[in-house]
Amino acid sequence: MSILSVSGLTVDYPSRGGAVRAVDGVSFTLAPGSVLGIVGESGSGKSSIGMALMGLTAASHATIGGTMTFDGTDLLSLNRSQWRNLRGDRIAMVFQDAMATLNPVLRVGDQIADVFRYHRPKMSRREIRAATLSLLERVGIRDAARRIDSFPHQLSGGMRQRVVIAAAIALKPDLLIADEPTTALDVTVQAQILELMDTLIREQNTAMVMISHDLDVVGDVCDQVVVMKDGVIVEAGSVDDVLSRPQHSYTRQLLDARPIFGAGREAQYG
Numbered sequence: 547m548s549i550l551s552v553s554g555l556t557v558d559y560p561s562r563g564g565a566v567r568a569v570d571g572v573s574f575t576l577a578p579g580s581v582l583g584i585v586g587e588s589g590s591g592k593s594s595i596g597m598a599l600m601g602l603t604a605a606s607h608a609t610i611g612g613t614m615t616f617d618g619t620d621l622l623s624l625n626r627s628q629w630r631n632l633r634g635d636r637i638a639m640v641f642q643d644a645m646a647t648l649n650p651v652l653r654v655g656d657q658i659a660d661v662f663r664y665h666r667p668k669m670s671r672r673e674i675r676a677a678t679l680s681l682l683e684r685v686g687i688r689d690a691a692r693r694i695d696s697f698p699h700q701l702s703g704g705m706r707q708r709v710v711i712a713a714a715i716a717l718k719p720d721l722l723i724a725d726e727p728t729t730a731l732d733v734t735v736q737a738q739i740l741e742l743m744d745t746l747i748r749e750q751n752t753a754m755v756m757i758s759h760d761l762d763v764v765g766d767v768c769d770q771v772v773v774m775k776d777g778v779i780v781e782a783g784s785v786d787d788v789l790s791r792p793q794h795s796y797t798r799q800l801l802d803a804r805p806i807f808g809a810g811r812e813a814q815y816g
């Protein structure tokens with residue numbers, strides 16, 4: 547059984563010279579609770595897949611083709627209000643830049659609470675406050691009772707990304723899409739955030755699509771991986787197979803392009 551099945555996905559962006567095909571026939575399936583990595587160089591179409599899975603391509607006037615089936619629902623048949631109900635509840639996303647995701651003029655607790663207010667209108671204010679506090683504690687924010695009333699700029703980059711993750715997992719989504727969730731953070735914080743995400747999704751059996759250009763990140767967190775080039779999957783398989791026995795020359799190039807100290811990531815976990 548799979549929670550997500552993507553078949554022949556295409557994403558076309560309009561441009562002056564005609565449509566640009568950013569994703570060209572991508573297929574994969576994801577079992578509940580499992581983690582798929584999408585890797586590939588800049589412009590290979592990774593984020594376009596993530597945006598399609600979140601129903602967020604309308605703003606860029608993209609045309610989506612193929613099929614995306616989430617827990618038996620054909621995602622391409624959803625209207626805007628159906629998408630709004632699904633998004634943030636059953637499918638959630640964590641982007642690279644927490645500062646761009648968070649609203650700078652709202653307290654972080656209120657931004658998490660908004661998820662409950664929107665999707666769980668029957669919850670009382672007190673219940674929402676308690677749920678928000680417990681989420682902040684779960685994502686490792688110390689002194690959560692005080693931090694709940696902080697503004698984003700009062701928190702470090704790593705703490706802000708923890709807040710974003712708290713909001714994303716608040717309703718225990720079945721699918722979490724993470725698009726370069728640690729790229730904006732320094733290396734030690736990156737390792738902590740990855741470990742946190744790994745723990746949280748495994749605790750609540752959330753499946754995850756982890757988009758990253760960093761093969762070490764993928765090796766640490768993912769079960770399966772697809773390697774993208776120019777909108778096409780050039781290689782797919784279990785992380786162990788693809789990273790230790792790459793079949794495609796492009797995958798080998800990506801592996802060879804890793805900085806030498808990248809291989810030492812294990813050490814940061816202590």
Ligand SMILES: Nc1ncnc2c1ncn2[C@@H]1O[C@H](COP(=O)(O)OP(=O)(O)OP(=O)(O)O)[C@@H](O)[C@H]1O
Nearest residue numbers: 559568586587588589590591592593594595606759
């Ligand atoms: N909103 C958009 N409008 C037009 N073209 C776009 C848009 N978003 C992406 N593209 C184009 O689609 C292609 C794939 O872009 P995408 O952002 O999906 O790649 P990516 O693999 O996520 O790259 P990166 O690693 O730099 O984030 C690129 O050629 C890009 O220029």
Ligand SMILES: [Mg+2]
Nearest residue numbers: 592593594725
């Ligand atoms: Mg991207």
